[in-house]
Amino acid sequence: MDSFDKLDKLKEQYSSFIDNFSVDAFWDTVKKHAKTVGCEGIRNGLRLFYALDNPKMPAKIKMIIYGALGYFISPLDVIPDFMPIVGFTDDIGILAAAVGIAALYIDSDVKDKADRKLADWFGDTTC
Numbered sequence: 188m189d190s191f192d193k194l195d196k197l198k199e200q201y202s203s204f205i206d207n208f209s210v211d212a213f214w215d216t217v218k219k220h221a222k223t224v225g226c227e228g229i230r231n232g233l234r235l236f237y238a239l240d241n242p243k244m245p246a247k248i249k250m251i252i253y254g255a256l257g258y259f260i261s262p263l264d265v266i267p268d269f270m271p272i273v274g275f276t277d278d279i280g281i282l283a284a285a286v287g288i289a290a291l292y293i294d295s296d297v298k299d300k301a302d303r304k305l306a307d308w309f310g311d312t313t314c
Contacts, residue, residue: 204257204264205250212260224275226309231282232259233301234293244292255285 213236221229235252238244258264259278266277286293 204255204261205253207257207261208253209260213256216260220275221308224279226305228275228279228282229308230301230305231279231286232256233304234297235282235285235289237297237300238289238293241292241294241297244289248289248292251288252285255281 213232217224217229217232224232235256239249239252258281264277266273266275
C-alpha cells in the first residue's frame with residue numbers, strides 16, 4: 188500500500204467529520220477545552236489550523252486536516268469528550284497523527300503563529 192492509498196483510507200475514515208469543521212467551532216472548542224486538552228494537543232490543533240493556509244498543501248492532506256479538526260470539534264466520537272480524564276485522548280491522538288501526515292507543510296511561520304497563540308493562552312510555549 189503506497190502513501191496515497193494510506194491517505195485515501197484516512198480520508199474515508201474521517202470524512203464524516205469534515206462537515207463538523209468550521210472556523211468558529213474550532214476556536215470555540217479550543218477556548219473551551221484548552222486546559223483539558225493541554226498544551227501539546229492545542230499546539231497540534233493550532234499547527235494544523237494555520238497550516239491550512241499553505242497553498243502548496245495537496246488537497247488530500249487538507250481533507251485529512253479538516254477531518255482531524257472536525258473530529259476534535261465533535262463532542263461525539265470514539266471516546267466522548269464529556270468523559271472525565273479520558274474524553275480527549277482520542278482527539279489528541281488524531282491531531283498528532285494529522286500533524287505527522289502534514290509535517291512537510293507545517294513550516295516555521297505556522298509554528299510561530301501557533302506558538303504565539305499558545306503564549307497568549309498558557310503564558311509560554313514550553314508548556
